Amino acid sequence: MSIDYEGYQRLRFDRPHPRVLRITMDNGRMNTADAVMHAELVRIWQDIDRDDSVACAIITGAGKTFSAGGDFAMVRAITEDFDTRTRVWREARDMVYGIINCRKPVVSAMRGVAVGAGLVCGILADVSIATKECRITDGHTRLGVAAGDHAAIIWPLLCGMAKAKYYLLTCDLLNGAEAERIGLISLAVEDAELDTKAVDVATRLAEGAQSAIRWTKYALNNWLRTAGPAFDASLAMEFMGFTGPEVKEGLQSHLEKRPPAFPATTEV
DSSP, rough: OOOOTTOOOSSEHHHHHHHTTEEEOOOTTTBBBBBHHHHHHHHHHHHHOOTEEEEEEEHHHEEOOSEEEHHHOOOOOOOHHHHHHHHHHHHHHHHHHHHHSSSOOEEEEEOOOEEHHHHHHHSSSSSEEEETTTTOOOOHHHSSSSTTTTTTHHHHHHHHHHHHHHHHHOOOOOOHHHHHTTSSEEEEEEEGGHHHHHHHHHHHTTSSSHHHHHHHHHHHHHHHTEEEEEHHHHHHHHHHHTSSSSHHHHHHHHHTTTTOOOOOOOOO
């Protein structure tokens, strides 16, 4: 089956190799994930899985930024509307499982900033590549919600529980070089080398033994499937947090570009 990608609004596509589809997040606003992009980052993995012309995919961002995180208008809508909240919760769940269950290998190429829904795709990619200066942060607790999305399902497996807890609890930034050192990503390269390296890796995967590569991905991702209950719980707690007072202060502090003043205590 061949897929027509013309209906996408926030994702652009090109073919650096006949069997490699490069997906570029592009919305002109540092590639933040608004409602349209968020939904498209769910749908794309289903399309790639069905597309017989694609053997490997690359996910990257337009310009100098991979993705600057969730669009604040979408975050506010999640806090205010039940239907929006449940829809985005389903999308967040399906995005994670979509990448995990996609038969085709995925390579990420991250530069600039990698946060939020874009980071989900960047870290869950089968081969994750970032520039040495790329700034990576999960960002959830700084916003005032639990670290849901992809964090609980894969960070402890990649970099160990101690590092996962430190970066997910504090939201400290780490650059690509440090992310590679602790095992959070596969490779860190110079900025000038990023796109070429991603295409080289994707080409090797696209030209390799397809059943062997796909079945190896499937087998390895059973480690992630066993962490499914932890992920489901983290995502539920994240979206429970969108109903509370902390996210309102977290969002407002982001909009006003100031440190947040969260309540001193809370009954949880």
